[in-house]
Amino acid sequence: MRSLSEELRPAGGGRALASAQTRTEVGIVGAGPAGLMLAHLLANAGIESVVIDNRTRAAIEATHRAGILEDRNMRLLVESGASDRILRHGSKHAGIDLRFGGHSHRIDFSALVGAAVWLYPQTEIFADLADARERNGGDVRFGVTDTRLVDPAGDRPAMSFTDSDGHAREVRCEVIVGADGSRGVCRSAMPTARRTFFHRAYPFAWFGVLVAAPPSAAELVYAHSDRGFALISQRTPSLQRMYFQCDPDEDVSRWPDDRIWDELQARVRGADDFALREGPITDKSVLPFRSFVCEPMRHGGLVLAGDAAHTVPPTGAKGLNLALADARILADVVERAIRTGDREVLDEYGPRALAGVWRAQYFSYWMTTMLHRAPDATAFDLHRQRAELRAVANSAAGATFLAEGYTGLGSSSG
Ligand code: DHB
Numbered sequence: 151m152r153s154l155s156e157e158l159r160p161a162g163g164g165r166a167l168a169s170a171q172t173r174t175e176v177g178i179v180g181a182g183p184a185g186l187m188l189a190h191l192l193a194n195a196g197i198e199s200v201v202i203d204n205r206t207r208a209a210i211e212a213t214h215r216a217g218i219l220e221d222r223n224m225r226l227l228v229e230s231g232a233s234d235r236i237l238r239h240g241s242k243h244a245g246i247d248l249r250f251g252g253h254s255h256r257i258d259f260s261a262l263v264g265a266a267v268w269l270y271p272q273t274e275i276f277a278d279l280a281d282a283r284e285r286n287g288g289d290v291r292f293g294v295t296d297t298r299l300v301d302p303a304g305d306r307p308a309m310s311f312t313d314s315d316g317h318a319r320e321v322r323c324e325v326i327v328g329a330d331g332s333r334g335v336c337r338s339a340m341p342t343a344r345r346t347f348f349h350r351a352y353p354f355a356w357f358g359v360l361v362a363a364p365p366s367a368a369e370l371v372y373a374h375s376d377r378g379f380a381l382i383s384q385r386t387p388s389l390q391r392m393y394f395q396c397d398p399d400e401d402v403s404r405w406p407d408d409r410i411w412d413e414l415q416a417r418v419r420g421a422d423d424f425a426l427r428e429g430p431i432t433d434k435s436v437l438p439f440r441s442f443v444c445e446p447m448r449h450g451g452l453v454l455a456g457d458a459a460h461t462v463p464p465t466g467a468k469g470l471n472l473a474l475a476d477a478r479i480l481a482d483v484v485e486r487a488i489r490t491g492d493r494e495v496l497d498e499y500g501p502r503a504l505a506g507v508w509r510a511q512y513f514s515y516w517m518t519t520m521l522h523r524a525p526d527a528t529a530f531d532l533h534r535q536r537a538e539l540r541a542v543a544n545s546a547a548g549a550t551f552l553a554e555g556y557t558g559l560g561s562s563s564g
Contacts, residue, residue, distance in 0.1 A: 169310065169318035174200045174289070175488050177309040177323035179297060179336050181210065181290055183272060184456030184473035185329035186279035190232050191481035193286055197488055200321050201290040202311055203330075204297060207280060214360060214433060215272035217383060217391065218243075218370075218467035220558035223474045224268045233278035240270030241384075246556065248543050249373040250536055252420030255543035256369075262550045265557035269370075269384055272470050294319075302326055302339045303450030325484055325496065329455040329473075332442065337458045340449050350441040352518065353525050354378070356464060357396040358437055359410060363429025365390060372465075373418045374539055376532060378523040379465075380417035382426065390429075393437070393464075395522050402434040410434075439463050439518075441511055447500040451493060455480055460507045462514040465521060471558060472510050479503050513555035 176192055178185045181203035189199045203210070219227075219236070228234045244266045247254040259265055283290045293314035300308035300320065308322045328336020364387060371382040378395035385391050394413055411428050418426050442461040447454045456473035479502050487495040520538050524531065542548035553559075 169320045171320045171322065172200070173322045174198050175324050176200075176484055177307070177321050177326045178202070179299075179309060179326065179328050180330035180334060180456070180458065181205075181276075181280070181292065182329060182331065182456060182473065183275055183279065183470055184458075184477050185327065186276070186283060186290070187226070187230075187232070187474055187477035188327060188329065188455065188480050188484075189288055189290070190279055190282050190286075191230060191477060192484065193283075193288055194230060195481065195485045197485055199289070200309070200323075201283070201288070202294045202297060202309060202321075203290075203292050204294055206293045206314075210276055210292075211273055213273070214358065214391070214435070216464060216467045216470050217269055217271040217385065218470075219268040219270050219275070219474075220471045221265055221267065222558060223471055224270070226474060226478060227275065227278065232282045235274065235278055236268055236270045239274065240268045242266050243269055243369050245553075246369050247367060247371045248539055248552075249371050249418060249420070249424070250375075250539045250543075253422050254367070254371060254420075254424055255539075257543065257549050257552050257556075259553045259557050262546070262553040263557060263559050265553070265559050267557055271385060275470070297330075297335055299326060299328075299335060299339045299452065302336075302452040303341070305451070307451040324451070324488055325493070326452045327455055327480065327484070328452060328458045329476075331457045332461050334458055336452065336454060337444060339452060340444060340454070344446075344449055346445050348441075348443045348445070350515070352439045352441075352463060352522075353398070354395050354522055355398040355400065355439045356381075356393040356437040357400060357402070357405065357410075358391065358393045358433075358435050359431045360385070360433040361390045361392060361429045361431055362388060363390050363427045364388060366425060366427045371418065371424075372517075372521060374521050374535060375417040375419075376523070377413070377417050379521045380414055381465075382414075382418065389432075390427075396436065398436075398439065400436050402436060405434060407431045437464060441515060443504075443507060443511060445500065445504065447503060448496050453480065453484075453496055453499055459503075460511070462510055463518045464514075465517040466510075466514050466556060468510040468514050472507060475506050476503055509555075516555075517552075 176199040178201040244260040294311040383391040455476040
């Protein structure tokens with residue numbers, strides 16, 4: 151892959167001899183959806199970037215993540231020229247089923263808010279964006295090690311790392327974007343005295359499985375039961391994605407397939423004709439579950455994007471959508487900061503992004519607490535949850551509230 155960066159000739163001495171130095175306009179740590187979408191949008195605006203990631207491309211492609219995209223993010227993928235594969239390989243979902251008390255209750259997004267969402271797995275979005283960078287001669291380096299930020303608050307911050315071929319590199323940048331997830335190096339580069347971490351832990355997690363089987367319903371089923379939450383999602387006509395609420399310390403090796411099916415069936419069982427279709431389970435994993443926001447999202451030449459800046463619990467599938475919303479806002483702000491040479495323009499990013507971030511935090515928290523069973527839940531709590539679910543499913547006002555949050559309508563981000 152061709153590097154757009156200009157090789158600097160080190161004047162000699164110390165570190166300069168040890169690591170090859172290059173320059174770029176925007177350094178991006180993390181080749182997930184936030185980082186790659188940002189690099190793509192910046193390239194469209196004529197701004198060069200270098201993206202690094204400590205994972206290999208194959209490892210990223212093998213990691214199963216969420217699969218629901220808001221309409222505006224579908225349009226971002228297509229209209230930015232990244233890819234229109236979503237229109238052929240994704241599927242449009244105009245509603246979901248809320249399942250409780252043994253019955254499914256459809257929330258009809260089209261009728262309520264005139265919007266829909268797209269089922270299109272994050273692994274496909276990653277492939278689309280990585281291919282677009284390659285097609286357009288972008289500089290993306292997978293499998294790097296020893297990633298460090300050099301003077302992130304200073305005038306010329308740098309990314310220092312060892313390339314996958316073992317060569318030490320230092321890339322000096324106008325701006326560094328930390329899009330390296332919740333466990334990356336960038337979040338911790340925000341100085342303790344300057345930032346606030348807001349977070350909330352939950353006393354449960356999700357057990358996720360991939361199942362070789364046909365779909366059990368036309369749309370996604372979010373199920374509340376006395377035994378806890380379950381989500382019946384989809385991937386392709388022959389592969390389905392399912393989750394059930396579990397203990398945060400759950401060990402997947404304690405869950406042979408039969409036990410998983412007993413649990414899933416118990417959580418969706420009802421008096422209607424819904425039938426959960428079983429098949430061989432090809433993947434099992436436990437997903438972490440927490441809410442987190444870092445404010446501010448900028449310090450000096452470093453800005454945070456995606457999960458590095460905020461994490462939502464998975465209920466409602468907002469994480470990927472927030473990452474793409476960050477990229478959209480950042481592309482605009484970073485372009486102006488580079489064009490004008492005024493880094494203070496970066497200060498517009500946080501306030502523009504955070505309204506949407508907190509709205510999604512609230513929505514994800516609300517969906518989570520409405521549908522999950524807390525370990526100390528009493529009979530009162532279960533009755534109260536069922537009443538809340540009836541209030542949502544049986545009232546146009548309640549259902550519209552859910553539909554707006556799920557489809558991303560009314561979000562002030564961007
Ligand atoms: C999926 C994940 C979610 O968190 C969700 O709310 C809906 C779907 C998924 O992986 O398919």
